[in-house]
Amino acid sequence: MPGRSAAPGRRIALDVMSGDESPRSRIRAALRALDAYPDLHLSLVGDQQLITGHLSSIAFDQSRLTVIHAGKTIAMDEKPSFALRSKEDSSMWVALEQVADGHAAACVSSGNTGALMAMGRFALKTFVGIDRPAIAGAIPCAGGSVLLLDMGANVDCSANNLYQFAVMGSLLAATVRGITAPRVGLLNVGTEDIKGNEQVKLANRLLKEDGRLNYIGYIEGNDVFAGGADVVVCDGFVGNIALKTGEGVAGLIRDSLVAAFQQTLWRRFLSLLIAPVMRKIYKSIDPVVYNGASFLGLQGIVVKSHGHSDEEGFFRAIGEAFREVDSDVPGRLAEEIELMLGGE
Amino acid sequence: MPGRSAAPGRRIALDVMSGDESPRSRIRAALRALDAYPDLHLSLVGDQQLITGHLSSIAFDQSRLTVIHAGKTIAMDEKPSFALRSKEDSSMWVALEQVADGHAAACVSSGNTGALMAMGRFALKTFVGIDRPAIAGAIPCAGGSVLLLDMGANVDCSANNLYQFAVMGSLLAATVRGITAPRVGLLNVGTEDIKGNEQVKLANRLLKEDGRLNYIGYIEGNDVFAGGADVVVCDGFVGNIALKTGEGVAGLIRDSLVAAFQQTLWRRFLSLLIAPVMRKIYKSIDPVVYNGASFLGLQGIVVKSHGHSDEEGFFRAIGEAFREVDSDVPGRLAEEIELMLGGE
Numbered sequence: 001m002p003g004r005s006a007a008p009g010r011r012i013a014l015d016v017m018s019g020d021e022s023p024r025s026r027i028r029a030a031l032r033a034l035d036a037y038p039d040l041h042l043s044l045v046g047d048q049q050l051i052t053g054h055l056s057s058i059a060f061d062q063s064r065l066t067v068i069h070a071g072k073t074i075a076m077d078e079k080p081s082f083a084l085r086s087k088e089d090s091s092m093w094v095a096l097e098q099v100a101d102g103h104a105a106a107c108v109s110s111g112n113t114g115a116l117m118a119m120g121r122f123a124l125k126t127f128v129g130i131d132r133p134a135i136a137g138a139i140p141c142a143g144g145s146v147l148l149l150d151m152g153a154n155v156d157c158s159a160n161n162l163y164q165f166a167v168m169g170s171l172l173a174a175t176v177r178g179i180t181a182p183r184v185g186l187l188n189v190g191t192e193d194i195k196g197n198e199q200v201k202l203a204n205r206l207l208k209e210d211g212r213l214n215y216i217g218y219i220e221g222n223d224v225f226a227g228g229a230d231v232v233v234c235d236g237f238v239g240n241i242a243l244k245t246g247e248g249v250a251g252l253i254r255d256s257l258v259a260a261f262q263q264t265l266w267r268r269f270l271s272l273l274i275a276p277v278m279r280k281i282y283k284s285i286d287p288v289v290y291n292g293a294s295f296l297g298l299q300g301i302v303v304k305s306h307g308h309s310d311e312e313g314f315f316r317a318i319g320e321a322f323r324e325v326d327s328d329v330p331g332r333l334a335e336e337i338e339l340m341l342g343g344e
Numbered sequence: 345m346p347g348r349s350a351a352p353g354r355r356i357a358l359d360v361m362s363g364d365e366s367p368r369s370r371i372r373a374a375l376r377a378l379d380a381y382p383d384l385h386l387s388l389v390g391d392q393q394l395i396t397g398h399l400s401s402i403a404f405d406q407s408r409l410t411v412i413h414a415g416k417t418i419a420m421d422e423k424p425s426f427a428l429r430s431k432e433d434s435s436m437w438v439a440l441e442q443v444a445d446g447h448a449a450a451c452v453s454s455g456n457t458g459a460l461m462a463m464g465r466f467a468l469k470t471f472v473g474i475d476r477p478a479i480a481g482a483i484p485c486a487g488g489s490v491l492l493l494d495m496g497a498n499v500d501c502s503a504n505n506l507y508q509f510a511v512m513g514s515l516l517a518a519t520v521r522g523i524t525a526p527r528v529g530l531l532n533v534g535t536e537d538i539k540g541n542e543q544v545k546l547a548n549r550l551l552k553e554d555g556r557l558n559y560i561g562y563i564e565g566n567d568v569f570a571g572g573a574d575v576v577v578c579d580g581f582v583g584n585i586a587l588k589t590g591e592g593v594a595g596l597i598r599d600s601l602v603a604a605f606q607q608t609l610w611r612r613f614l615s616l617l618i619a620p621v622m623r624k625i626y627k628s629i630d631p632v633v634y635n636g637a638s639f640l641g642l643q644g645i646v647v648k649s650h651g652h653s654d655e656e657g658f659f660r661a662i663g664e665a666f667r668e669v670d671s672d673v674p675g676r677l678a679e680e681i682e683l684m685l686g687g688e
Contacts, residue, residue, distance in 0.1 A: 152533055156541050189580070192421070195499075197500050224592055225589070225592030225595065234585075237533055238582060238585050241578075241585060242585050245585075245589045245593075246589050246593045248565055249589075249590045249593040249594055249629075251566065252484065252485065252569045253594065253629065261621065270617055270621070273614055277605065285597065
């Protein structure tokens with residue numbers, strides 16, 4: 001990566017075109033991020049005319065914002081293999097290229113996850129010692145939040161993959177989230193040694209043997225939300241199911257509450273009284289708050305914002321990318337991987 | 345199964361000893377079930393002195409209740425292989441033997457799931473054509489409940505296993521739950537054909553080819569709780585994680601609500617006003633309501649009650665067993681399996 005040494009500073013490339021929502025909300029989020037982080041520089045990648053059109057009526061620090069034209073957008077339902085073949089001039093690819101060429105330190109996109117991962121691997125490569133990148137994201141739990149990985153990049157994982165995820169997750173929790181000796185748990189169907197499938201049992205042995213991680217052993221699905229660990233490791237199939245099941249149950253309870261409090265006039269009155277408290281609770285489990293999943297294992301920072309993320313969600317994803325730049329996650333990861341995996 | 349033809353009628357054998365709660369609550373549940381189902385006969389299996397002691401002060405229809413002595417109890421943390429070797433005289437084994445010998449039509453236990461499955465397979469055998477039994481249970485969803493299997497019996501599953509689970513789950517939903525042409529979904533990380541691991545993709549093909557099932561294709565974790573299917577099929581690892589993740593999120597929200605409404609005097613007052621509504625919502629997602637998971641694929645009815653199930657939970661598990669007896673689930677399953685799998 002010769003280009004990467006040309007210090008990209010604190011410039012982040014934003015793919016403002018991809019996703020289910022309008023580019024306008026992502027551009028607004030970008031301007032909010034410029035206000036929030038005085039050191040931050042942004043490259044907005046996408047349709048130049050559209051972007052400058054949105055920017056024309058707004059006052060902002062022009063010295064910290066560049067627009068880079070990309071005429072195409074990868075569709076949300078594009079097959080990753082097809083997206084990779086037809087990537088040129090797409091906002092996603094051009095934003096990733098900014099990182100690969102050393103012009104930016106990170107890239108944020110709310111586009112198609114599979115395409116972003118495929119292009120990210122192609123443009124940035126994985127670290128030597130890491131077979132597969134993982135998607136790591138925070139989810140709410142009692143007393144705060146927990147980092148879960150893999151959230152869906154790898155539907156099949158070997159014990160070694162899971163072990164590598166644990167190493168990367170622990171590092172992210174320690175650097176970006178500032179947790180000393182993060183407690184790392186391996187998601188399983190029970191906590192006894194005999195429980196689990198072969199990959200999980202073998203990963204458990206690998207993790208126990210590595211004295212450098214604060215490995216706490218198996219953790220069950222319910223204990224994840226009770227705050228039993230700082231980092232929870234699983235394969236991408238299980239991670240996706242856990243994440244979406246959690247969303248589904250939260251949605252079911254929310255809908256049940258709304259419906260129940262609409263049933264009578266008295267209940268509608270009560271619902272007005274409790275609205276402020278309920279809003280706070282919904283907020284504490286709102287996926288927007290936890291938006292910004294990190295692609296870990298790539299030789300560069302890529303943050304995936306949810307496809308439906310609004311201005312607030314995209315703003316938070318930029319914040320996640322900024323903190324990773326600030327903590328030099330790829331640099332620290334390279335050192336850790338050499339220590340932990342290269343020394344074998 | 346020569347002994348099985350000696351029509352066991354509507355007698356159900358209850359292992360009243362196993363589980364985390366006291367036998368007393370299970371005995372009370374048994375007496376409630378006798379009241380609720382006039383056709384039901386029960387065999388209470390366990391420490392005779394203890395059981396008759398509990399029964400001595402209570403009036404009930406003695407003609408429909410028998411006590412069968414078993415001096416040992418399988419511990420909740422017993423390894424299934426060890427439990428199987430030392431099973432003789434245990435309440436779990438004696439209750440299963442009642443079914444195997446044709447003295448009872450079903451068995452209910454709230455003991456160690458692994459031990460119950462291992463003993464159940466040993467005592468009752470699986471149907472020819474079914475490689476592995478699955479654990480099927482109802483979970484709450486928008487507008488009612490959905491049958492999920494496998495909930496944890498098989499941590500690794502082939503495409504064929506998943507296909508067989510779909511056949512069995514569909515039959516259980518149609519007979520016991522009275523759903524015409526139950527919509528069967530395959531749990532996956534996305535709904536597009538390219539999504540998923542190899543087993544799931546192959547199972548998808550097998551299910552599409554079988555025109556007799558009302559197969560609706562892939563279903564994602566969040567859609568399970570939105571009521572997108574009547575039966576949801578997955579391997580036991582994923583099923584366990586989905587189930588416990590759901591419990592975890594529900595618990596987190598409940599605890600957040602309780603804590604938020606304790607914070608000020610005004611909120612405590614509000615919490616009193618909304619208590620009746622909240623109780624109803626908690627009830628609608630209470631695991632107790634959905635207690636009673638069926639071991640499908642065995643040549644006999646075995647219902648697993650949750651280890652922590654109280655009187656209400658165990659009562660509901662007996663009800664589930666009674667409905668399966670009433671619908672002759674094993675007989676119907678044998679026919680279906682011959683039609684669907686034997687005809688290959």
